[in-house]
Amino acid sequence: MNTVWEDHRWTGPSHLRGTKRTDVCVIGLGGSGLSAIDSLLDHGINVIGIDASQIASGAAGANGGFLLAGTARFYHQMISTLGHERARQLYLMTLDEIDRMQIEMPDLVRRVGSLRIAMNDAELADCEEQYAVMQRDGLLVEYYDDSEGKGLLIPTDAVFNPLARCRRLAEDCMRRGAQLFEYSAAIDIHTGLVHTEQGIIICKHIVAAIDGKLDLLFPALNQRVRTARLQMLSTVPTTEVHIERAVYARWGYEYWQQLLDGRVALGGFRDHAMELEWTHSTETTDLIQNKLTTFLREHLKVHATIEHRWAASVGYTTSGLPIIEEVMPNVWAMGGYNGTGNVIGALCGCGVAELIAGKIAPIISLLRTLT
Ligand SMILES: Cc1cc2nc3c(=O)[nH]c(=O)nc-3n(C[C@H](O)[C@H](O)[C@H](O)COP(=O)(O)OP(=O)(O)OC[C@H]3O[C@@H](n4cnc5c(N)ncnc54)[C@H](O)[C@@H]3O)c2cc1C
The missing domain is CATH 3.50.50.60 (FAD/NAD(P)-binding domain)
Structure with missing residues (x-):
């Protein structure tokens, strides 16, 4: 691919x-x-x-190349599914797994941390809730308010190839x-x-x-498990931006990172065509790809040529x-x-x-x- x-x-x-x-x-x-x-x-x-x-x-x-501790749901949300102690155990196990991956292949893993960026006040309030719960449970988390926006920084997360x-x-x-x-x-x-x-x-x-x-x-x-398509694009190397970390925004729907060579990889917008994206197809669609392009140009302010567009299948459980x-x-x-x-x-x-x-x-x- x-x-x-x-x-x-x-x-x-x-x-x-x-x-x-x-x-x-x-x-x-x-x-x-x-x-x-x-x-x-x-x-x-x-x-x-x-x-x-x-x-x-x-x-x-x-995929996007993020190594995130925990599950797809944010830590405080996972507590309601798993209960407090099991959510914490699961989070710690995934942290250990990131450690293991980094030790095994240090040249492929960069421990740069990840950002959860809030796109509105409700999401910012949810970030605050997540911060409080993670702090209480002794998990590393910081408030973030800088070039990528406002939200949380999880310093223990990583990116890899x-x-x-x-x-x-x-x-x-x-x-x-x-x-x-x-x-x-x-x-x-x-x-x-x-x-x-x-x-x-x-x-x-x-x-x-x-x-x-x-x-x-x-x-x-x-x-119990349903297949969905996730779509991404990436640019040629660019110096227009300097994005240090894996970024996760709008409740995790959009995600991007900049590789060491300057290429920007961006995915998201599945929820803008939710029914169409419940599919086994891995063809990209104009609808999602246009959304990604607009976001790249208008939100990330990256105008570099888009080099690749792709999609792949993942499974979602209830x-x-x-x-x-x-x-x-x-x-x-x-x-x-x-x-x-x-x-x-x-x-x-x-x-x-x-x-x-x-x-x-x-x-x-x-x-x-x-x-
Ligand atoms: C665009 C995108 C971005 C993502 N970003 C991230 C991210 O940043 N961080 C993150 O943690 N996760 C991310 N994910 C999810 C992550 O990629 C997957 O959850 C993970 O890679 C799943 O790996 P896997 O080995 O379980 O399965 P898969 O990658 O699905 O591998 C299954 C393999 O099975 C093969 N196969 C299928 N059917 C058969 C068969 N009948 N016989 C033999 N072989 C078969 C396939 O060819 C495939 O190679 C993303 C996913 C996508 C699509």
């Missing part, structure tokens, strides 16, 4: 042919599936990973013995068996790590929490990160791997008590 992250240097593995046997088959090689594979290898478990297209060809390689991380993780996993296959969609899944067009994988466990379009693979989940579910014996489905899956998706991937290794990861016990 032609995104701000694509460097056209990837020569991935081939597609799957014939019959293979392994302990675990991971379907979907985005950030979550690759984190699961990495963790399975740590436990000495044999693993085969397949992707319908290229590694990280879905949202995992086409999501595509580069996935590709590096895939290469590491292959070096450590994982067999990965691109252009090998799972077309039929039963306990112990995955069929692709030209191959069969016989395995003890199956993990489907697919955020958007999980409902296509497991139609029984379609009451609870605001991800799905990790054993949909058939020894078949795990995970996804539905509500537009913010870089950190929690990786955490869930590691959690499922632990479960398969016979341990209960804290993220799994926490989510299992709720879903």
